[in-house]
Amino acid sequence: MDNHKGCTTIAMVVIANCLSLAIAGEVRAQSAGSDTRLDTLQQQVNAQSARLDQLRDQLAAQERNVSELQRALDLERLASTRARGTGDGAGQGVAASDPAASATAMLAAAVAAQAAPGTQDDATGEGVAVDRAVAQGDRPPPQPVGRAPEQDLRPPEVAQIFDQPGVLTPSGTFVLEPSLQFGYSSSNRVALVGYTIIPAILIGLIDVRQVKTSTGTAALTGRMGIGNRFELEAKVPYVYSSSDTVSREIFTGTAVENVFTSSGKGLGDIEATARMQLNRGGPDKAFYVGWLRYKSRTGRDPFEVVTDCVTRCVANATGTGLPLELPTGSGFSSLQPGVTWLFPSDPVVFFGSLSYLHNFKRDGVSRTVLTGAPPEFPQTATEPIGEVEAGDIWGFNFGMGLALNEKASISIGYDASFIGKTQQNGADAPGAVRITLGTLLLGASYRFSDRHTLNVALGVGVTRDTPDMTLTARVPISL
Structure with missing residues (x-):
């Protein structure tokens, strides 16, 4: 009888130790899983922060482009009143008949192109089609979108009669x-x-x-x-x-x-x-x-x-x-x-x-x-x-x-x-x-x-x- 009780006691101790080990392992597993989830969440937060910084930079770049396009629009309107013409320089693809409307269209296209996500691939495909059309002579080459056209570096076209000119020399000229x-x-x-x-x-x-x-x-x-x-x-x-x-x-x-x-x-x-x-x-x-x-x-x-x-x-x-x-x-x-x-x-x-x-x-x-x-x-x-x-x-x-x-x-x-x-x-x-x-x-x-x-x-x-x-x-x- 005593032997039976001793065996029972030993068995209970062994079972208790096994349960303790099992519970400790489960706790450690849960702790490890929690750490993994925390690391995953931290990585997601870091990725979102990086994405927000990227979007913020894109927004600042879009604001600068809008400002440059607005300045180019004002200068182009002024140039149209002085009949500058299209000239031979690069970046002067705006139609001389209505430069204000062309610059406005370029501004709207630039904002739309940069604001809409996932359009770069479509634009690339369309660009290939446009290049083919240009090569075949079916349509004129497109104008660059998303940046201001290069400004004319010529002096003012209004005939200068006074000592002081009215329009300043372009930057860097x-x-x-x-x-x-x-x-x-x-x-x-x-x-x-x-x-x-x-x-x-x-x-x-x-x-x-x-x-x-x-x-x-x-x-x-x-x-x-x-x-x-x-x-x-x-x-x-x-x-x-x-x-x-x-x-x-x-x-x-x-x-x-x-x-x-x-x-x-x-x-x-x-x-x-x-x-x-x-x-x-x-x-x-x-x-x-x-x-x-x-x-x-x-x-x-x-x-x-x-x-x-x-x-x-x-x-x-x-x-x-x-x-x-x-x-x-x-x-x-x-x-x-x-x-x-x-x-x-x-x-x-x-x-x-x-x-x-x-x-x-x-x-x-x-x-x-x-x-x-x-x-x-x-x-x-x-x-x-x-x-x-x-x-x-x-x-x-x-x-x-x-x-x-x-x-x-x-x-x-x-x-x-x-x-x-x-x-x-x-x-x-x-x-x-x-x-x-x-x-x-x-x-x-x-x-x-x-x-x-x-x-x-x-x-x-x-x-x-x-x-x-x-x-x-x-x-x-x-x-």
Whole structure:
């Protein structure tokens, strides 16, 4: 009996141990399975996070494409009003008849193609069919979808008639622009030195002169587009001018007219300009471009040339006399801020600008005067002038451009400047007056290729102080 009980006890202990081992194994199996499921869930979470990051990147890329396509649409609408044409460059597959609709269709197709998943394989198959159709000549090649078309790198096609262009140089493009300008002006000057005893009877001297001046300026201008809305420009001019003064000898009874000729040539005043587009314009919405121009005084100024006071000065009664050599610069550094606007309205483009030029004053100015010695032994004297500040200039202009075809365009405009009085030692200089300059301008532009354009502008003075005629030719070259 006791043996039976002992066997039973041993059997129960063995069964208990087996149950414990079985339960422990089950627990370990369940724990291992739980860890496996947790690892699987973690992997799924990581995969979903990676997918979300990928979708986020795709969304950002789509937003950038939409922004680029919208900008391309605005530029293409503007180009259509100026009749740029399709050109020969790559990426210019948009129909010239309706570029706005084509760009809109490209925008919608790009968004739909990138937003719909699982369409790349279908698009690939369709692309093979399209390639076959193109190879057989049944249909034109398709345009790229999902990215903005390459922008035209040509300078503005509107015929430039003012110094400041209205549209900036494309980003990353360098434009080299050689130009040549010829100007001619003539005026009559009458100086009365004496007094009148009764009206129409003068006791004294009457000095009558005819002054005819011709000026030629060759300039090399470089412009560089930085980003989508910024541009830098530098201009280096070379000036040649000639002046003929026709008058009769004073204090003599001769009826023979003499000619006093002087000329000058050399480097002019170097200029630097920065421009920035202030807004995003479009059809029936103006573009605004702000700019800041600095003009140096690298040219030979009027105070450096020798003034002839032997044959043309009468006790300073007729002014400062005539220079033996003409200056090539203004003699003053200046800073000129301004804003240019351009308003496309099919089929023309209206444009204009408003500016203010400030001349910096100079201290300790003097001039050199020829004092009557013979030409072989000239003698000069220095006359102090003191502080001189040239008058500031307010200017505005406006015009309109019309495209004749995809290569030729014409422009017409008016330019006006209001020049203040020159100050000397804090007061108005002797004989200083306000001057109004007005010029009527006609221009034409012809595009030979995507890189070369010829621009010609003719200016006609409408006030007495304005040059009678200015003729300017520019050849912008995109590099």
